[in-house]
Amino acid sequence: MDGWKVMTDAILESPLTRPAAHSHSSGRVRFSLVRYKKITQVGIKSIYSHGLRSLLTVLGIVIGVAAVIAMLAVSEGASFEAQQQFRDLGASNILVKSVKPAEVEETSRQGFGPPQAIVYGLTLMDVDTIRNSIPGISNVIASRIVKKNVWNLGISMNTDVVGTAVDYPVSRNYNLQAGRFFSESEVRDHANVVVLSAEVADALFPIDNPLGGSIKIDSDYYNVIGIMEPEGFSNLGQNQAGASNSAPSRIFIPFSASKSRFGETTTRQTAGGMESETVELHEAIIQVDDQEAVIEVGEIIDQILQRRHKKVDYTIEVPLALLRQAEESALRDSIVAGAIAGISLLVGGIGIMNIMLASVTERTREIGIRRALGAKKRDIIAQFLIEAVILSGVGGLIGVVLGIMIPFIISAFWGMTTIVTPIAPVLAFSISAMIGVIFGIYPSMRAADMDPVEALRHE
Numbered sequence: 325m326d327g328w329k330v331m332t333d334a335i336l337e338s339p340l341t342r343p344a345a346h347s348h349s350s351g352r353v354r355f356s357l358v359r360y361k362k363i364t365q366v367g368i369k370s371i372y373s374h375g376l377r378s379l380l381t382v383l384g385i386v387i388g389v390a391a392v393i394a395m396l397a398v399s400e401g402a403s404f405e406a407q408q409q410f411r412d413l414g415a416s417n418i419l420v421k422s423v424k425p426a427e428v429e430e431t432s433r434q435g436f437g438p439p440q441a442i443v444y445g446l447t448l449m450d451v452d453t454i455r456n457s458i459p460g461i462s463n464v465i466a467s468r469i470v471k472k473n474v475w476n477l478g479i480s481m482n483t484d485v486v487g488t489a490v491d492y493p494v495s496r497n498y499n500l501q502a503g504r505f506f507s508e509s510e511v512r513d514h515a516n517v518v519v520l521s522a523e524v525a526d527a528l529f530p531i532d533n534p535l536g537g538s539i540k541i542d543s544d545y546y547n548v549i550g551i552m553e554p555e556g557f558s559n560l561g562q563n564q565a566g567a568s569n570s571a572p573s574r575i576f577i578p579f580s581a582s583k584s585r586f587g588e589t590t591t592r593q594t595a596g597g598m599e600s601e602t603v604e605l606h607e608a609i610i611q612v613d614d615q616e617a618v619i620e621v622g623e624i625i626d627q628i629l630q631r632r633h634k635k636v637d638y639t640i641e642v643p644l645a646l647l648r649q650a651e652e653s654a655l656r657d658s659i660v661a662g663a664i665a666g667i668s669l670l671v672g673g674i675g676i677m678n679i680m681l682a683s684v685t686e687r688t689r690e691i692g693i694r695r696a697l698g699a700k701k702r703d704i705i706a707q708f709l710i711e712a713v714i715l716s717g718v719g720g721l722i723g724v725v726l727g728i729m730i731p732f733i734i735s736a737f738w739g740m741t742t743i744v745t746p747i748a749p750v751l752a753f754s755i756s757a758m759i760g761v762i763f764g765i766y767p768s769m770r771a772a773d774m775d776p777v778e779a780l781r782h783e
Contacts, residue, residue: 619642
């Protein structure tokens with residue numbers, strides 16, 4: 325029966341069944357559609373007749389396409405999180421932070437010199453010079469950070485007490501969850517008011533509403549007037565003392581209150597004894613009017629501080645420059661991830677070529693019959709190319725579905741941010757279809773180049 329089916333299919337595709345030369349062009353088009361439809365049906369039958377072999381071949385394409393989409397989604401999600409950290413710092417901001425010089429740290433560890441406070445870092449004069457000498461600066465927000473134990477009744481925790489200005493939340497894209505931030509009048513009056521981070525509020529007030537309550541720092545009580553939105557920890561805010569201006573465990577008080585209550589010199593216990601440090605400012609956020617001038621202003625600030633400081637006891641961070649670096653790094657990571665996942669597609673393509681070559685060998689007699697009945701080389705090429713494209717196309721579609729599902733599973737079970745961009749499935753499917761054509765050309769050409777007489781003799 326199989327032999328009769330082969331001969332019947334061959335006869336249907338032979339020139340003997342083609343319309344006469346005087347037929348209209350519409351008739352030729354209809355016949356071409358019917359012919360290719362028949363070729364497609366024969367291809368599907370051939371694939372179905374070797375179900376397991378075809379399934380294993382398609383599996384390589386499925387894994388390759390799914391891997392491309394999933395890896396690009398994970399890479400895109402990681403890139404988005406990294407870039408969002410820099411965006412949160414403000415693309416028009418420049419961050420200048422105090423850093424303890426390495427030689428000072430070494431001296432303090434070895435206990436050299438008299439027991440006096442180590443002086444380093446930014447000063448108010450630095451900030452005034454930057455504000456007054458560089459045009460285009462709209463605002464400068466200075467901050468001091470002191471580690472303190474804070475109390476609410478019998479509950480206490482060690483946290484960063486950030487003394488800052490009223491514009492701090494806006495400059496850092498840091499929003500309030502409830503209440504308000506302190507006002508200019510409260511800064512002028514050195515008011516004992518405090519705004520808690522969400523993490524500190526939950527820790528100190530596990531049951532009660534913090535707003536309207538109070539916390540104790542040293543011997544002073546501070547009224548809670550606001551609560552900030554929850555925010556994850558970021559290493560971008562590490563300052564000279566190991567505290568973090570981006571750490572969840574922090575609270576905010578007016579800069580004037582911090583200076584008058586805690587002073588500029590802090591003392592802490594170390595392995596070698598007591599250590600004192602004098603730092604006027606731990607951080608300054610410089611806001612620039614023109615975003616295009618941010619990088620240039622950052623270079624000018626560096627030049628000013630180099631003239632004013634004998635030692636490098638500061639760092640300058642330009643979020644815009646870091647954001648651009650992160651975008652470039654993300655592009656490289658996506659290319660690498662795509663290339664690695666593309667290897668699976670290449671393996672799948674080799675599998676398609678393998679099965680097509682095997683199919684050509686098995687169907688040598690069928691090819692000979694078709695050629696003997698008048699089928700042209702292009703008909704044989706079209707038949708095997710269509711089979712290869714069907715294999716890669718079906719594998720590509722299944723791979724796209726799995727590739728879109730995998731990132732959602734990763735996000736649900738591991739909490740990672742994944743982003744499936746529209747171009748990823750389209751790109752992966754297009755590559756899979758192209759692989760079907762590329763790896764199907766050689767087997768198709770080999771089948772078409774067979775000698776009909778030798779093919780008919782094949783057993």
